[in-house]
Amino acid sequence: MSPVFQPSTLSPAWATGICAGVRATGSRDVVYVPDNPLSHVLRVFESDYRDVRLILATREEEAFGIAAGLYLGGRTPTVMCQSSGIGNSLNAITSLLVPYQIPVLVVVSWRGDDVGEWNAAQRPMGQAIRSMFDAIGVAHATIASADAALETVRRMGETAFRTHTLGACLLPRALTTRATAAATPSAS
Amino acid sequence: MTRLDATRLIVGLAGDAAIIASLGHPAYDLFAAGDRPRNFYTWGSMGVATSIGLGLALARPNILVIVLDGDGSLLMNLGSLATIGLQQPANLVIVVMDNEQYATTGGQETPTAHGADLAAAARAMRIASAVTVRSEAELTAALAALQGPRVIVAKVEESAPVAKPSLDYVGVKQRFMAALGNAQSSILNPP
Numbered sequence: 001m002s003p004v005f006q007p008s009t010l011s012p013a014w015a016t017g018i019c020a021g022v023r024a025t026g027s028r029d030v031v032y033v034p035d036n037p038l039s040h041v042l043r044v045f046e047s048d049y050r051d052v053r054l055i056l057a058t059r060e061e062e063a064f065g066i067a068a069g070l071y072l073g074g075r076t077p078t079v080m081c082q083s084s085g086i087g088n089s090l091n092a093i094t095s096l097l098v099p100y101q102i103p104v105l106v107v108v109s110w111r112g113d114d115v116g117e118w119n120a121a122q123r124p125m126g127q128a129i130r131s132m133f134d135a136i137g138v139a140h141a142t143i144a145s146a147d148a149a150l151e152t153v154r155r156m157g158e159t160a161f162r163t164h165t166l167g168a169c170l171l172p173r174a175l176t177t178r179a180t181a182a183a184t185p186s187a188s
Numbered sequence: 189m190t191r192l193d194a195t196r197l198i199v200g201l202a203g204d205a206a207i208i209a210s211l212g213h214p215a216y217d218l219f220a221a222g223d224r225p226r227n228f229y230t231w232g233s234m235g236v237a238t239s240i241g242l243g244l245a246l247a248r249p250n251i252l253v254i255v256l257d258g259d260g261s262l263l264m265n266l267g268s269l270a271t272i273g274l275q276q277p278a279n280l281v282i283v284v285m286d287n288e289q290y291a292t293t294g295g296q297e298t299p300t301a302h303g304a305d306l307a308a309a310a311r312a313m314r315i316a317s318a319v320t321v322r323s324e325a326e327l328t329a330a331l332a333a334l335q336g337p338r339v340i341v342a343k344v345e346e347s348a349p350v351a352k353p354s355l356d357y358v359g360v361k362q363r364f365m366a367a368l369g370n371a372q373s374s375i376l377n378p379p
Contacts, residue, residue, distance in 0.1 A: 029246075029247070031243075053246075055246065055271075055275070056271070056274065057239075057267075057271055058267030058268070058270055058271055059265070059267050061235070061236065061265070062236070062239045062265055062267055062268050062271065063239075064236070064239075065233065065236035065237075065238075065239025065240050065242075065243065065265075065268075066239045066240070066242050066243035066246075066271070067243060068236075068239075068240050068243060069208075069239065069240040069241060069242060069243020069244035069245070069246070069247065070243040070244070070246060070247045071243075072228065072240070072243070072244050072247070072361070072364060072365060072368070072370070073243065073244045073246075073247025073248040073251075073368065073370065074247060074248070074365070074368070074369075074370035075247045077243070091232070091233060091234070092233045092236050094232075095231070095232025095233045096230065096232060096233035096236060096240075099231075099232070099357045099358075100357045100358060100360075100361045101357075101358050101361070102361065
């Protein structure tokens, strides 16, 4: 499952792994609302995977709607957003993607888990997101390390596109902040 | 012009275009005007029909994609106009059935009843071909003449729905994808 293009050596390994995993599933369309860690992923897509189309959405629920349309047109879409944005997307997920069995691979930049979150606005959603996914039948897995990123994303894509479900990969800040050595708190 | 009149006119001109309908009355009228494999009826996800249409238009640039949205629905997702303005898909036509009310829920007025102008909003988001039409002749002319991504706000009178599409969502999806040449099995080959 080696990527066609050589990943940029300046990018964090978890970001290159995610991009290689998305591409290995066959997904060539990434609909996204950006956040700070995802900016690294977007940069790798832009520099190393020119055949992956990046589609900016104004809101996460819109991103899931665009992804549904891409799937109806024969594509295998990926959505990337922050965990807070899953809250913005619940109606599209539960009343469109789930009942119509429209699969989407989701990469969630996960804020608000137990380690190091300084923003109380991020904690409730971050704490709840796995339970919420369980409650609505969305498959999910946490990207445990940079080394595991490619395989976690690739295998979740297989689950999503073969079983017609949403498959979410959670990207914890513990992984991205260590890798990028962010020294100052960031609002996003 | 009632919404059903407008819908019948669009279906009659649609040829092999794909048509995505917003939930409630727009979807009911699309089914009543002419059930066809290239119709996709939503039963939920209010506000998202236009985004589904955008995704499909990007996936299949050689297929004309028509969205039958509502004024209340589009107001839930006005940001989608900015995304369409950014992407500029030439094969996407958004028809907003603007009855100036939430008809499916009992007729409460929307802001368009008080002058909110959805065609102007679309133009402001860089969708140059955005017009308001008030008759079948104007609607026909707009469908024929406009180029690029189009937003046609059709001022319509409310008409009571006369039929409803299937509740078999997966069946509707599979029929739609097969009609577009995307039977599900064809995209499930191992990566």
